[in-house]
Amino acid sequence: MRGILLYTPGHSPYTDTLIAYGLAYALRDAPELEIRGRGTHYEVLVEAEIEDVATCIRRVFRERAVAELRGDVLRRLLAGRDVDQALRALEDGGLLKYLYELTEPGHSRREGRHGKGSTFKLPLMPLAGKYLHTDLTAKTKYDAKQYKACKWCSALAMLGLATGALTLSFGTSRVVVLFSFEGAVDREYLATFFEFLESLKAEREEGRTMLEDLRYSLDSIPDRLLAYSLTTYLSKELVLVMSVAAARWRALVVRFDTRRAVQVRGFQDVELNSVIGSLEEIIRLDEEEGTDTWGRLGDLIRRLMRRARARDSNAHHALDSLTSLFDFLASRRAEYLYEFARSGYKAFNRSFNVYGLCESLLRIC
Numbered sequence: 384m385r386g387i388l389l390y391t392p393g394h395s396p397y398t399d400t401l402i403a404y405g406l407a408y409a410l411r412d413a414p415e416l417e418i419r420g421r422g423t424h425y426e427v428l429v430e431a432e433i434e435d436v437a438t439c440i441r442r443v444f445r446e447r448a449v450a451e452l453r454g455d456v457l458r459r460l461l462a463g464r465d466v467d468q469a470l471r472a473l474e475d476g477g478l479l480k481y482l483y484e485l486t487e488p489g490h491s492r493r494e495g496r497h498g499k500g501s502t503f504k505l506p507l508m509p510l511a512g513k514y515l516h517t518d519l520t521a522k523t524k525y526d527a528k529q530y531k532a533c534k535w536c537s538a539l540a541m542l543g544l545a546t547g548a549l550t551l552s553f554g555t556s557r558v559v560v561l562f563s564f565e566g567a568v569d570r571e572y573l574a575t576f577f578e579f580l581e582s583l584k585a586e587r588e589e590g591r592t593m594l595e596d597l598r599y600s601l602d603s604i605p606d607r608l609l610a611y612s613l614t615t616y617l618s619k620e621l622v623l624v625m626s627v628a629a630a631r632w633r634a635l636v637v638r639f640d641t642r643r644a645v646q647v648r649g650f651q652d653v654e655l656n657s658v659i660g661s662l663e664e665i666i667r668l669d670e671e672e673g674t675d676t677w678g679r680l681g682d683l684i685r686r687l688m689r690r691a692r693a694r695d696s697n698a699h700h701a702l703d704s705l706t707s708l709f710d711f712l713a714s715r716r717a718e719y720l721y722e723f724a725r726s727g728y729k730a731f732n733r734s735f736n737v738y739g740l741c742e743s744l745l746r747i748c
Contacts, residue, residue, distance in 0.1 A: 389427040392490035400563040401540040404547020409439040420565040451545035459641035460506040469538035481535040503532045507540040553601040555642040566630030603692035606651040610634035611709040626663035661712040676743040700730035
């Protein structure tokens with residue numbers, strides 16, 4: 384068996400990250416698998432035949448993605464008919480031709496705002512709308528023509544949304560978080576990442592979720608803090624694998640309102656490498672010294688999130704405290720720890736004893 388190299392189409396960082404994770408999930412059992420992020424697209428290197436890739440995509444979409452896309456979290460983002468169309472596209476003979484086209488870069492040049500295909504749905508490409516709102520403070524105007532993509536690009540992006548994205552829901556709000564990267568990741572990262580997502584799925588099916596505090600905080604904390612907070616919910620194994628990968632990590636965070644038609648309400652591209660590096664050092668110090676700074680840090684972040692969504696005059700201090708804490712983890716500058724403790728002290732009416740935690744965190748400076 385020989386290896387093949389597939390190039391994601393090059394539609395946008397968000398869309399191509401979806402497609403890369405969709406392909407990776409479908410091919411996760413292949414003997415050799417590597418994903419390389421190139422900024423504008425990804426390269427998927429796998430030891431398989433094109434026919435085997437097509438078979439894996441069809442099977443995984445049918446057996447896993449359809450149920451996820453029609454489930455409580457994602458069904459407000461994509462209509463049932465969109466899922467049915469994607470399923471039909473993958474079952475027809477055109478998938479093989481499409482995959483052969485991906486063995487060369489530049490597939491998206493035949494599509495886009497002036498190309499052929501069907502309109503890309505907003506959850507698969509937030510830039511496809513007339514306006515992109517970024518943090519609710521800026522908007523960029525685009526040509527009113529809709530962005531077009533072929534049905535196989537749409538189907539693979541749906542596969543990635545179902546199997547490789549973290550989607551948080553609260554009321555009619557949906558926030559999709561993608562871990563994008565430049566550099567290379569191998570099967571170890573992909574296996575650990577998908578195992579983490581499977582654990583979230585199992586918890587959800589049991590009626591509980593470790594992401595509950597994040598979910599309830601969607602309307603009270605900004606997307607940058609949301610992305611940072613999410614890293615503290617990752618498994619220790621996943622943080623360690625991400626920290627040693629030959630990749631630079633970012634979180635792509637898109638906020639959707641699904642009250643009527645799906646609308647994009649915010650987009651953030653958040654650098655994660657510095658925070659991941661700090662969390663990795665905390666985990667290693669815990670292992671060496673038999674401490675639990677990781678656990679105490681996670682508990683405190685959840686406590687601050689709960690306080691930040693309270694409806695009283697001191698709640699904003701909890702948000703300030705969270706911001707300073709992650710500024711510290713991103714920079715390792717001790718003055719941010721002081722601001723973190725001072726704001727937390729105000730948020731909890733002086734009932735905020737974090738001296739021991741701050742002492743432990745200072746060790747990573």
